[in-house]
Each structure stands twice: as structure tokens, then as C-alpha cells.
Amino acid sequence: MLYNEPSELEVKVLTRRFGLENSQSLDTYLATEGYEGFRKAMEMSPEEIIEEVKASNLRGRGGAGFPTGMKWGFVPRDSDKPKYIVVNADEGEPGTCKDRVLMENDPHQLLEGMAIAALAVGARRGYIYIRGEYRYLIEIMDRAIEEQYRKGYLGKNILGSGLDFDVSTHTGAGSYECGEESALLESLEGKRGQPRIRPPFPAVSGAFQCPTVLNNVETFCNVPAIFRMGARAYAELGTPRNGGTRLFCLSGHINKPGVYELPMGFNLLRMIEEVGGGVRGGKKLKAVIPGGSSCPVLKAEECDVAMDFDSVAKAGSMLGSGGVVVMDETTDIVKVALRLMAFYAHESCGWCVPCREGTLWLKKLLARVDAGEGKPSDIDLIGELAENMLGHTFCPLGDAAAMPTISYVKKFREEFEERLRKASEAAESDLVVL
Amino acid sequence: MTFSPELEAKFEKLVKNYPEGRERAALIPMLLFAQDEVGSLTREVVEEIARRLSLSLLEVEEVVSYYSMLTTKPRGKHHIQICTNISCLLLGADRLFEQAKQKLGIEAGGVTPDGQFSLEEVECIGACSWGPALQVNYDYHHHVTPEKLDKLIEDLRKVQ
Amino acid sequence: MADLVTLTIDGKTVKAPAGTLVINAAKSAGIDIPAFCYYDGLALQAACRMCLVEVEGVPKLMASCTLPVREGMVVHTESPKVVASRKAMLEFLLTNHPLDCPVCDKGGECELQDAVFRYGAGEGRFTEIKHHVEEKQFSPVVFYDAPRCILCYRCVRICDEGLGVKALGVIQRGAVSEIAPNSGDHLECDECGACIDICPVGALTSGIYRYHTRPWEMKHVGTICTHCGDGCKTTLGVRENEIIRGNNRDRSGINGEFLCIKGRYAFDFVSHGDRLRKPLVKRNGKLVEATWKEALETVAGRFRELKERGARIGVVGSNRTTNEENYVLQRFAREALGTPHIDHHRTADILSFLAAVGGRTELLGRTEDVYTAKALLIAGVDLAQQHPLLAFQARANWRHHGAKAFVVAPGPVREEQYAARVVRAKLGEEPAAAESLGEELKKCEDLLVLFGGSVRGEALRRLVAFGDGLGIPVKYICLADYANSRGAADMGLLPGFLPGYQPAPERGMGLAEMLEGGRLEALWVVGANPLRRRKLNSNAFVVVQDLFLTETAQLADVVLPAASAYEKTGTVTNTCGEVQRLSRALTVMGPKPDLEIFALLAAEMGVDLGPLDAKSVWAEIRGNVPGYQVAEPVLMTGGAAPTSPPKVDGVTEEDAALVEPSGDTLFTSGSVSRYSKILNVIREAPGGLFQEKRTKLT
């Protein structure tokens, strides 16, 4: 069940049960302080629960890093509509594979986190929206849910808390955009994964147009720990305004790729060297995507950065979803930029003009440059088109496509130029031969 | 049309998961589960699900054509989906994909004449730290190498 | 009045009610923010990103189509940043858009073309291969060219929200997304063409109009549709004496831009090959062509002779001819022929209705009330089929104002999609069903009752009495079929009533009696086809004025070819009692307007009925007919002027018994629809009433 050796540098809060025998079973979970957090929360008022989450400095692990307690606080108290808890387990951001291990190794932790959220906002129903490709995880979660029902951790008046709470899984069917919260809610309602106009935000009008708490898997998985340890102790694991630990998915040209739980603010270079065992084959580091494909790339010399939301933002990128993609000196940046744009063009829902047309155009342009058939002016055009998309699209997918592209062209311009130069030289030498 | 008793039971449970009047929410799971059983979303399947959820054909088609896992065309018995997105690409996934095309003698999206294999280049499947990765139907294969890929296809050929 | 919010747009101080969208606040200040997906009255999309504006204090540009005004907000709609983004959006839009403007139907009326012109994003930097898809034919009237489509979703929304049909959707995703019809490769819908009209570019085009002409080569004539009783204004595009298209894009008239298939396309009967071009006179038992002179002399001769003998002459008028024609016809009958036997095909019990209202004109519902009433009781009518405009209005009322709709119908109707309550009741049994809704209706602020031709006589009186007893303001609309049913009754094409419902000195025979037991010696039928349903039990001398050789005309002794509504001027009165003016769009060689035929006949017979041109007769109607003292300027400017009919007394049970609803659907129009090619090639025709398939909102 574990796909990589743990590292000694890890601080195991969310992953503490990984590797335990029967870690998927409720008994194991309960034997290892499972539901302690919930029992504590049960004694608190909804306001106190939300205050506790705020004090923990927990920020959303889905990508944007929005303070979770604040988000829960937006759910209207006085609304007589039903309220929902929705877990974003769509995990589509290239470079990201952490929610998968969280659900696979410790499904009950997620369910406990959801239950505490339900206490906080008075929800009685929860959905776990799992990407369709994760079929085996749907089965794991379904089994865990079923076990919880059997043992009274779900259903009516759970643990005597007075909370009635029902949970079910819901499968996606292949769409990155459905990870975007409002598109996810459309998809949950059986529609095309097209984003909604906001405001209203999900907290006010989410699933079935009712108030909804929507968070990432990892975000919910942090919640039991916050209540078990106390918000302060939890917050202190990280850096100011960035509480706790976070799961980093190391991938690419690295010796020991894997998912590792490290405190917020862990230095990126150290992560590569000491946790990941350094760049593969002793090669030189060229660049790192610090938080999934949507984040601007960092050049090797920019990588001496603390991995928390604020520090990475200061460095000109984003902590995103924790997908750390390591690229060595042999990496073909033009190819990387092209492959990612092909991804965004494939995943653009098509709703808004700049994303729909921009991603396709950029993909075609990058393909041409990659094939050495571009003109020097194409490099500027790539940057300009990406800028024209940026901030103009309906949902953040357009930005997610534009931002990294801008960074590749800006930071590795010579590589793009080189590609074109080589191609024209080759063409010339062909002529000579002829 | 009817589905297998297991699937019917699953459907019955499924629609109850959503608030009354919002049964449409069961659409995507129903489509995917039905596709798993039937092989593809034939016109008959689409009509049946539309009928069960009181939707028009168009409403179902809008959804079917949106989601990349849903298909109206039959796939091979072993549907090989190779991730070529960033993390896997860095580890040679594009070459694996070429290899698979050659070995199977089909293009992306193609099905072998005997209906045994189909091949698709897919986006990130959440296996980045254990790439290059692929899925055969829903099963993951991690750290795929050219040798492993050859062997995988050979082994699958033997599964009749 | 809602609270006013003050903001600044492009330096101008603008006040707008709270909740107003910035795009509309700007518009009210004369500032035009371009937009493709935003459309007044339809759901918000914010998809085209053309309307982005700069708001001070907000780093990102904001979509003005979804942004409500805020106190103190400072907005810039043409700042360099905004203009640059618009250019960028246009450049994106043009990447996969074929630049085939020279052959595109929309050329000259294309919103994309206009925007490109305004922002000068003409030079393309897109040198890649465009995504190409073949054009598709969705129906005989709707074609779709995917590459031209900019995916603004207007068509999808007008069909779903506006019509409740949901015949269009979006399939695929990303750049290959396209619009798709609801029935595999074709549409099954109302075929109203609203999707074509609303398309800002040339992606959806009309099967009738496409590749025919350019907008600037046509003369645009605003007139009134001749089909149902709703009286939509339609603007006919005419080139070289041929009607090429119909629409109402300027949104003038009671229907805004709404038109159903009949209003938009079913003008084609005017040029049908079977159209009568020459008078026909029966010789040796056969109708043969004759000159106007011969035909008129024959008719005038017989009429004169019959009148002198005091013979029984029956006159059947039309519910499609103009008020002026109807008025003159009854004068002709009563004064020149001296007969009291005058009637027309009554499709609703207007007489009992006006009697029940008893002169309380404030109880008479108007077209606009269907959009503003707080509650609607829709009884005994399949509104979407029989009164498409009113159905559209009712639905818009529900969508925009949350109006409560109550439906009483014998079978499923589309209004049930949003109705608060539905009661099934056989035709004619509506009042009892309505009464079962009494408690709920009493709770409404006001109510508009729309009822069909099945509610007549006693039932009608009972329904109005019920409404009057609810204790809330109630208005009524008595729904009649055809373009001028109301005008036929108002102008006294009735055996017992003179124009304006003044009692006739002598009550003549009604239609049924005239034909079946009347032993008529002559029958004069103008613009009607009574022998389609009834038999003529006499050897009468029959004169018919019509466009086609109908069942009635086939039995005539003389047939006089008449002009259609699109070939003449005059006024008509819709089912809500609103008068509107016709304009002549074209002249068909051969036929003559009925009014002109009357004048020629009068002259031939040597009787003087005064000046018989439309203008003079209208003046006479305004002077003589109670209720028709309508505001002239409203008519002059193409508006609809409400009449105020007087109290009606002396209605008999026979009057109610004579009512015979036409049973026309959305795709039929009495005898005329046989001659409309378009109404016969669409697969939905003729359709049926109370059979709506989709009754659920999803």
C-alpha cells in the first residue's frame, strides 16, 4: 500500500497510520486515537469549533491555500436550508498524488474530518467526490463508510453527539476542471463540469444550491489532528499563518520520489536533497515546479525557499497542491511547456473564450516551436497570448494555463530561441547538401 | 433494458444518495458504472439512463461528451491508458507510449482488430511520484519500464 | 422604487437601483459595453469576457454582466487596459472563426463583425490551421455552422428559458464544443427560429433566408402576423416584391422580439402556386377563369336581383380580414343587401365574455398583463400551442417575477413545467376545477385569468363570477383564434349585433342555421371556409372571396381572388382587444384586397357606402363604433391600442352554441396552413393539443 519508503525527516501527523497493519480498518483507526478529535469537538459549540480551526492556521490543501476556518465561518448560521460537506478528491493537478495515499491508507481520518466539519456548520450530509480513475479508492472509501455505519460512526446521532450524518462517495468521470470547486458541484449534480458564477460562493450556495463546506481531502484529514493536539500545537508545527504539516509529492528527476509529510515551511532545496535523495544520476538541478503544474516554475537558483504558502508566493510561484516536480539539466523546457499546454487545452471546459481559444492556440504555437517550425516572433506571441488570458478567464483554469507558460518563456527564453535557431541551421545545412 | 442484478442494486442505492428531486445527480456515476458493465455507452444505455432519471437524450449526451472517461465507442478488453503528463513525461512516458503503439499496432484511441486492446494517452492519473505510470482498465501499474510494458502486454494477451 | 446606488462610470455620475448590473447601469447612461453572451432577460453567463471593465481598487478586470452596482464604485469601460483586453478577446474569438463574412447571412448584422470594426482587431496573428467542421442542418428552418459559432449560449438559453423547450445543448468540451440538437442529428421543437435571431453571428441561419440576400438589399416592413390571435408584430424583409424573411429584431410591438414559426416563416403562402390570381365564374357547372369585370358584373347582377326579390342572403365574414373590411362588409350586407343574416366563424365566446364583464373595462387583460400579473390562471387552453406569444410572456413572468401559475387543462400542457398547481378538467368543465383552487387564488395579490374557447355560455359566466368573488383584483383574457376574431365580433359580423355590440334591429340567422337549415338563396363568404366543416343545404348562389380554392370556394358560383394581410393596409384587433395597424409588404398581381372588392361591387351595384378606402373607413369606425376611440398616435407609431368595448346585452344561448374553437396547433393555421410549404415540411406538424411531452423541468 505504500509506494515509497518514508523519510526520517517526516513529521507524521496525517500519515502516522501509514504502514500499520490493517490501517484501513476502523479498529486500527480507533486504536490509534481515532475519533478523539471528534469527541473533543462534540463538546464544543459550532462557533468554538470554527475558532479552533481558525487558530490552527490550517490553509486549504487543494491549491489556493485559503484559511479553512474562515471558509467554514462563511456558512450562514441562520439558513434553514440543508447544509452539505463536500470533499474534493478529484486530485487532477499534474504532479499531485497525495489525496490518493491519504484515502488509501487512512480512510477513516477523512471521515472524521468531515464529521467535525458537519458539527461546525450543522450539516447532515456529506459527499466525497472522487475522480473516476480512482475506482479502487471509491471501493476503499465505500467499505470504510459501510464499516462506520455498522459501528455507529455514521448515521443517526453519532457517538451520542446529536449529529445525524450521512456520507457517500460520488465518482467523477474524467475532467480536471471538475476539481475546481464550482465545476465540481455542477458535476455532483449530474451536469457538465462547468464552473459557476461567483458570488455566491459554495459556503452560501453550493451543493444543490445549499450552504456547503467544500475542502480538499488533505484539508479534512488535518482536522482530527487539530482537535486531538489542540490548535496551538498544530499551528506550531508550521510557520506563522501556515499551520501544520503538508504532504509533498516529489516526482520527476529525483532519486527517491514519493509522498512525504513535512512541516510547512520546509526548505525546498533541502527537500530535494535530503528527503528526495537529490537529483537523479548526479545531474544538475535545472528547475522545480513547486506545487503542481499550474504553478510558475522556479529556476534552480530560485529554489532556496521555505515551502509555505506565503514564502513560495514571495518567490513568484505558488505552493499549490504540493506537487513538487523536479527537473534536471537535461529537461527540454519547450516540451514541458507544450505538454502542459496540451493538458490545459484538453481540459479547458470551453465555457469562456480566452481559455477555450487561448489554450488551443498556444498548444498549436508551442507545437510549432517544438517542431522547430516557428518564427522568432512566435516566442513573444506565446508570452503575449498567455498574458491576454491571464486574469481574463471565467475560472482559474485559464490562469493555471497562462501562469506557468509565462514563466517558461520568461525564464527559459534562450531555450526557445535555441530550438528555433537549431531548426533553421538544420534547414540551411539541408540546403547545402542539396 | 435491464442491467445485472448487482448493478441494479447499486443504482437503486445510488439515487437515494441525493436529495429528493435531485436524482439527476446520479447521472455520472450511473453512466460510468453502466459503461463498465456494457463496455460502452450505447444508444440503448443512454436512452435507458435518460428514461430512469427523466432526462432528455440531449441532456445525457451533453454530459457523456463532456467527460473523457465516458465513451460511446467500444474499447478493448484491456484498455491501456498511459499517462504522459509532466512527471511521467520527465521519466520517458512519451517513449513508452510510442512503444505501446508499435507493439499493439494501433494509434492513440485505437482498438486492436481482435478487440483485446485499446490504447489511450491520458492526463495525470495521480501516480506522479511512482511514474511513469499507466492504468489497464482501473488497475495501476507504477514505475513502468520498456521491459515491464512489453511483459505487461504479453501477459494480458494470455488473459482470454 | 428600490434604493438608488450612485456610482461613476467613465466619469459620469450614474444612479441605478440596487442590484442593477454594471453593464445595464452603463447602458442607462448611454455607455455601450460590448457583450456577446449577456442577453437581457436570460440567465447570466459571463463566458465571452467581452464586457470586462476596470473597477478602481480591484486588481483584475471584472465582468460587468454579472457585477452588481455598488455605492461609490468607479468604473472605466474604455480604459487602455479594457480596450486591450477586448481586442485580445476578439482575437481569440477570430482564431477558429472562418472569415467568410462576404458570404455569411449575418454580414451587415453581425455583432462580432461590429465589435471587430469598433476595436480594430482585424489583423490576425493566428496562422495555425483552423478547426473545421461541416455545416449541419438541424431542421428545415435551422442550419448550424459550428466554426462560426462563438459559444455564447444565447440559443441554448432562449430555447430552454424562453420557450421551455430545451432543444439545444452543448456537446463536447473545450475548443471543439458545439451546439447540438435534441433529437440526435435533428431538432424536435417549436421551430420558432428564436435561436437564429438571437445568434450574434452567422452560426445559426434560417433555412428560408440563408444565402438569399443581404440585409441592406431588403425593404423592412413592420406589420402584424396573420395567423393566431396574439397579434405579434413581424418585420418582413422584402426584396423585389418577395417576402424573404420575418423577424422582430427591433423589439417593437407587443411581442418584443418573440415570434413563433408562423410569424417568422409562414408568410410563404402568399406566393404559393395555388394562389388564385384571376376571378372564377361557374360556367356549365365548372369554374372557369374570368375577368374582374365579368365576375363583378355577375355578382352585382345577381345581388341586385336577389335583393329586389327580398331573397334570403347569408353573409359570412372573416376572422382574418381587417376591421375596415369587416365593418364595410356588415354595412354592405345590412344596408346594400338588406339582410340580417351575418356571422363569422366564432372561435371564442366573446359575446358572453363582454356581457359578463358588463362594461368594467378594467377587467380586460392586456398582453402586457400576462408579463406583469402576480398570478395566472390558465384554463382550457394549450397556451404554448395556441397562443405562443402569451405562453412566452407567461413564462417570462414566472422567470423574471416569480409569477404563480395555475393550470386547468384536460391534458398535459407546457405551462405545467412551472405551474404552482395543475388541475385536470375536461373541456367545458374548467369553472368547477378553478373553484377548487379558490383558497390558493385568494392568497394572490392579483390574478389574470386566461381561458380558451371551451369556456363559453354558462361556464364562462360562472368562471367570471368566481373570479369576481375572489376579493382580489382579477383580469380576464378571452382567447380566440386567428388574427382578427376579436375585430370580426367588434365590427358586428354577428346576426344580433351591430358594430360595437349595439343590438341589431332584427336578429338574423347564425352561421349554422344559415348553412344547414336556412334555405338560402345566396351565400357570400369573405375570407372563410365554412363548408370545410359544414354542409350547405340549399342551392344558393355562392360568392367567395379568398386566397385559395378552398372547399367553400370550390362550390362557389363566383370566386374573387383576395389579397392577404401582408398585401394590404388596415387594422386588426388581437385577442386581448388591442388594435394594431397592418402595413403593405408586397403586391401580388391579380388578387385585390377585400375592401377594394367591396368598393367595386358597390359601384357596380350602384349603391353608395361612402368612401371605401382603409383610411376613411377607419375614421368612420373611430367615429361610430363604441370602444374604438383609441389613441391614434399609438397606432401611428406601430403600437397596440386597447379598445374599451361597451356593456353587451342580449346575448343568447345560441351565441354560445355557435362557438367552435379552431383546434389549430402551433403548426396549423386554418385553411391557410395547407399552402405554407414551411408548415408542411417540418416534422413536428401538425402536432396536437394537450399532448405536451416534456412537462418536467430538469
Ligand SMILES: Cc1cc2nc3c(=O)[nH]c(=O)nc-3n(C[C@H](O)[C@H](O)[C@H](O)COP(=O)(O)O)c2cc1C
Ligand atoms: C482548474 C482547477 C482544478 C482544481 N483541482 C482541484 C483538485 O483536483 N483537488 C482539489 O482539492 N482542489 C482543486 N482545485 C481547487 C478547488 O477549486 C478548491 O479551491 C479546493 O478544493 C478548496 O479546498 P481547500 O480550501 O481545502 O484547498 C482546483 C482548482 C482549479 C481552478
Ligand code: SF4
Ligand atoms: S477558464 Fe473558462 S474555459 Fe477555462 S475551464 Fe475555466 S471557464 Fe472553462
Ligand code: FES
Ligand atoms: S504526471 Fe503521470 S501520473 Fe501524474
